[in-house]
Amino acid sequence: MMDQVSTTAQARASPSSDAHCPRPSGASSQQGLPRNGRARLKKQAFRVATLNIGTLTGRGRELADLLRRRRVHVASLQETRWKGAKAKELGDGYKLLYNGGVSGRNGVGVVICEELKDKVVDVQRCSDRLMLVKLDMQESLVNIVSAYAPQAGCSSEDKADFWQLLDAVMQSVSADEQVLVLGDLNGHLGMARTGYERGHGGYAIGNQEGEDVLAFALAYDLALTNTYFKKKVDHLATYSSGGIKTQIDFCLVRRTQLSLVTNAKVIP
Structure with missing residues (x-):
């Protein structure tokens, strides 16, 4: 049973149509996540990942094998290109909850490991670009x-x-609940963080764009976890075009929970 958020999501992205490099991981924590003042539970890692998969067609088994090898508990998917709002078993105990439009473009999903399947208490399929899955982790609700x-x-x-x-x-998320925003936010970040020091750790590469991403983080007091760990460029970049590497994929957590994150990186 998961009682804490560990976001060492160590997964890589499959090749995609928009020149994406390996996706960044999530975050990792080694502490309990008490709710309403309850005692902390036993420490346990919780690994999450995010990746733009390009298309999920014919790749379900490959994805499940990747997540199993990387010991990922929850993965966020973008650009699945699947229609409809359904659930599907991928293999190795992983279950995909997904949402897509009638056009077969875009599409998002959340993959849950076997141990967490019975922890799902709510699924909100908002659009072909956005969905939320709520997990009841006994001592904390995790969105x-x-x-x-x-x-x-x-x-x-x-x-x-x-x-x-x-x-x-x-x-719509209660202030006493945990939240992890995982995804391809298509906003390039740079090293500059003036005005955004609370959510931007200073380790990023980009072209000084990404104002919407930073404004969003500031508005909800979120931290972009993969800007808080000093890494080689290959472990920071999630997008490559014309020889230029930047960061457009992120894992965001509440700033008050940043101390629970022990690592965040891209796995080449």
Whole structure:
């Protein structure tokens, strides 16, 4: 039984259509997550991952094997390109909950390991770019948000709609519940963090864009965990184009829970 958040999500992304490199992991914690002042439970790692998979068609078994080898408990998927709102067993005890539009574009999902299947108490399929899965971990409710922000070429209306919907999802989560926002947020971050020191750890690569991502983190007092650990470029970058490597995939947690995160990195 999981009693803590460990976000050493050590998974890599499969090749995707938009030149994505390996995805970043989540975060790892070695402490209990008490709720309402209850005593801490026994320490236990909880590994999460996020990856833009390009398409999930024909790759379910490969994904399950990857997650098993990396000992990932929960994974957030983007660009599954599957239609409908369903659940599917992937193998090795992993179960996928997913949501996609009628066009077969975009699509998001959350993969749960066998030990956590009976911990799912709520699933909110908000759009083909956003969904939430709530887990009852006995001493804490943990909300897993899988997010896939519109790409640079999408309309400003699409981008605004996404962030407004993500705002609504965050506002629906009680302040005493844990939340992990995992996904491809398509916002390039750089080393500069003036005005965002509370959520930006200072270790990032990018082109000084990503204002929407930083504003979102600031609004909900979230920390971008993969900017808090000094890593080699290959363990930071999640996007590559024209020889330039940047960061667009993130794992965000409440700033008050950042001390529970022991590692966050991209696995090449």
